[in-house]
Amino acid sequence: MGENVTLVSQDRLVKKSRKEQFIHIITRWESILFLILLIEILVNSLISPYFLDYFNLMNSTFIFMEKAILALPIIFVIMCGDIDISVASTLALSSLFMGMVAQAGADTATVVAVGLGVGLLAGAFNGFLITKFDIPAVAVSIGTMSLYRGIAHAVLGDMAYTDYPESFAYFGQGYVGNTVIPFQLVWFLLMAVVFGIVLHKTPFGRKLYAIGNNRTAAQFSGIKVQKIRFIVFSVTGLMAGMAAVMLTSRIGSTRPVIANGWELEAITMVVLGGVAISGGKGKIGGVITSIFLLGFLRYGMGLVNVPGKVMNIFTGFLLIIAILLPELIEKARKSKELKRQKKENEKKLEMQTS
């Protein structure tokens, strides 16, 4: 009699776990995001007949690929439990120096090299201050946020650099071959693959997760935490330089307010993509989904003439909701689990007493 009962309950257990597995996949953050993306595309195409046009859709990626490039390294930064709010200012600084050398008559290759180099240096400076003096990343990056853009303001005043070599325009405006696929989109996808492989398939990526989950434990298990954080901030600068190349090339000019406030969107892309703000959790797939989610959201709102500042309200709320929602779900799940355990305990007690 007793054996029968356990058999039945075991059977039920297996079934339930399968069901739970299914629910787990469905309710995974990445799956929810993908569903929202599909709904968004549907709604957008209902609102505006121009949305689903293949050519339009391809072109719409122009408006968020630079932000997407900024978002990729921020995955690493947030994965480590850090934050970098200076990326948009780094972009401005990079663009400033590109404008300077272009003004002096440099060719495209030099301009690009300067853009990437200045970004790398700016990021390395962040990393140096953060790791050498062990200062919180938020403090350093709020200083450099002001310093880097401040340098652009100081040099340019109310002027702008607009003299760029003709071939430089390709990075921001070009299409691949004779297709209507923007170079920016292809380049971003390539970068996304690189970052995905580093994050999920290399020891470096594993170390990022380890640092984010428990920095002290990571240190004691022999991971060179400070060195890795330094690399992460340097890479962030380099990618900001890359975004600077693309953006400067696309709009063909450098003003001190270039990419103002973009750190919000880049960070929102990452956090909405399911990277835990406390570090140590998240996948590249989620971030790529959220990049397109946010990008198409902006594109859709643009089609119905929503001003940029109003779009920022949505982005701001999305950032907050993206952190609040998983926490609330987790809380609800935990309290449900507790209730279930309580009930089982009561049942056991009842059986024992009877």
Place this chain on the structure above:
Amino acid sequence: MNKPIDMKQLISRYREIPLVLLIITLFLIINIRTPGFISPSNIYKILDDTCILMIIGMAQLLVLLIGGIDLSIGSTMALSGMSVAMLNQYNPDIPILALVAITLLIGAVLGAFNGVLVAYGNIPAVITTLGTINIYRGFTFLLSGGQWVGAHEMTDGFMAIPNTPFLGISSMIWVTVIVIVFLFLFTNYSVRGREIYALGNNETASIFAGIKTKKVKLTSFILSGVLASLAGLLYVTNYASAQNDTATTFELQAVAACVIGGVSITGGIGTVPGVVLGAFFIGIVNNALPVIDLSPFYQMAIHGFVILLAIVSNTLMDRRTERLILQKRSL
């Protein structure tokens, strides 16, 4: 037992001493370049210009003390300033005192929104306020429809708020002095004020000590919002214009005032006098720029440089103080 005064110990205890020396040196150097910089009228002008920065510096202090950071100060200033300016524009009959009360109430609500998300939603302050910096700014735009409120659309009584002299000193300075005294008393002598320091020093320990940490965090953010809205009101009335990009990047200046004043970015360390001096330091620099032939476009870069310098030196000083304490213990 007459102990000799240990200069090093005194300085590490009172951060304000080197800052005062620094300010005096700065004054002297600028005065060499431009005689007349140290004159009562110019110092009064600098003070008058720095009032708003002092107030938002203290708003930032309250949040930095609990280990957070408030990036939404500039947007809070803009939204509350714009709301109240438009109220004045469309209903000129509303008495000034009511307008002031409404401003502070708006500030309290905006601050509470930040505070609830940080305290009860467990969202890091930097992320919360990075969201609200854009949300509040966006609402300013929605509210005004992209328009701005100019001097001829405000009532004279409204514009007189910061500029009514009393005993020969403008009301803006009086308001600032009152705020400074209130916050000095609040942070040093009230239970909630001391709880803010305890929480910033060690959150876990303060929970075990029975401090209601969530309420303390909420208090900090509400007060910060109220101060920011007050600064917004003063800004809008003093410059007689409420615009969509009013007070952009003011939160960075507030951070600069704090870290120069010795406020630790990790929480628990910082004083009201320190922040007031820090703000005054920035006020001098801002006022000196045209005098030494530098365009105001240099301001942002200088603030950033000063923030970094102050943060690094604060960190090094904290380390040394820690070492001193440890040494004393081992003796």
